[in-house]
Amino acid sequence: MKKLYSALMTAFNEDGSVNLDGVREMVRYNIDVNHIDGLYVGGSTGESFMLSTEEKKNIFKVAYEETAGKAHLIAQVGSLNLNEAKELAKYVTDLGYPMISAVTPFYYNFSFEQIKNYYNSILEGVDNKxxxxxxxxxxxxxxxxxxxxxxxxxPKIVGIKYTNADFYLLERVRNRFPDKLILSGFDEMLLPALALDVDGAIGSTFNLNAPRVKEEIAAFEAGDIKKARELQTLSNDYITDLLNNDLYPTIKLVFEKLGVHAGYCKEPMSKPTPEMEAGAQKIYEKYFKK
Ligand SMILES: CC(=O)N[C@H](C=O)[C@@H](O)[C@H](O)[C@H](O)CO
Ligand SMILES: CC(=O)C(=O)O
Incomplete structure (x- = not known):
């Protein structure tokens, strides 16, 4: 059975400080309502590249506590500050996270040798995958x-969170590394990724839409490609509406309508405008109202 992970969001107060109770509520929603297989903590969706080390640690800690073993956890520790990445890798490993992840270092056009050294040094002395x-x-x-x-x-590098529309490369990677863990990262391209035998998916939009996506995965696994495609189309209508309304703030607005205190995004991400509010209300009514 393929695994579905939500990319955990971070709830912020209006002033940009982290609201840890809101983070807990989103963990609970993912476990109790979405019955999610796992959570990806500290990624893009968590707005993590805008957080201090202390804020990241607090989020890793409450996500771990609140999950209480009910879902698999992956901690994204990558950072342009390699010392921070190493510190976080140790921190989450000591907490008990069974897997870590790190974004490729960006901005400075690092060479491949430099990227390789970055990964090997994050893992040095860290007993984790x-x-x-x-x-x-x-x-x-x-x-x-x-x-x-x-x-x-x-040997500690066991897989890829593959957020890329290059399906030729995905097929080549899957074929060459049948035993590596490949988790697909573009929610709107889940079905083609499933066809290329990924092990599951990690995404932002699953925070709200996981039940429908689990149905799609089940249909795919049962060989009912027509049904899987219909469900992907429905999900893509929803994802298109989200993207047109500003992705992360809109997911949070819909969360609030479902009684989950997801709060604000952190600037420079947008604060909701009346137009975004109205768009979120429509998305809620169209896809989620019971
Ligand atoms: C940058 C980002 O958020 N990527 C996510 C995962 O990798 C996806 O879940 C996308 O948000 C989603 O597929 C919408 O494009
Ligand atoms: C999956 C994703 O969006 C993340 O990195 O959080």
Missing amino acids: LIIYSIPALTGVALSLDQFAELFEN
């Missing part, structure tokens, strides 16, 4: 098949 977080659209770093192979020479 890691999946590479590959998201070329946001980082500008597009690893090749041979580069993945070279990173996999470190």
Whole structure:
């Protein structure tokens, strides 16, 4: 059975401080309502690249406590500050996280040698497994098949969070590394990724939409591709509406309508405007109102 992970969001107060109670509520919703297989903590969706080390640690801690063993957990510890990445890798490993992940280092056009050293040094002295977080659209770093192979020479590197629309590369990676864990990262392209035999998916939009996506995965696994495609189409209507209304703030607005205190995004992400509010209300009524 393929695994579904929500990318955990961070609830912020209006002033940009972290609301840990809101984070707990989103963990609970994912477990109790979504029956999610796992949570990806500290990723893009968590707005983590805008947080202090202390804030990241607090989020890792409450997510771990609130999950209480009821879902698998992956902690995204990657950072442009390698010392911070190493500190966080140790921190979450001591907390009990069974897996970590790290984004490819971005912004400075690092060479592959530098990227490889970054991963190996995050893992040095850390008794844990890691999946590479590959998201070329946001980082500008597009690893090749041979580069993945070279990173996999470190036995602690066990897989990839593959947020990339390059399905040729995905097929090549899957074929060459049948035993690696590949989790698909573009929710709107889940069905083609399933066809290429990913092990599951991690995404922001599953926070609200997981039940429908689980149905799609079940249909796919039962060989009912027509039903899986219909469900993907419905999900993509919802994802398109989200993207047109500003993704993260809109997921939070809909969460609030469901009674979950997801709060605000952190600037420079947007604060909700009346138009976004109205858009979120429509999305709620169209896809989620009981
Ligand atoms: C940057 C980002 O948020 N990526 C997510 C996971 O990798 C996805 O879940 C997307 O948000 C989603 O597929 C919408 O494009
Ligand atoms: C999956 C995703 O969006 C993340 O990195 O949080």
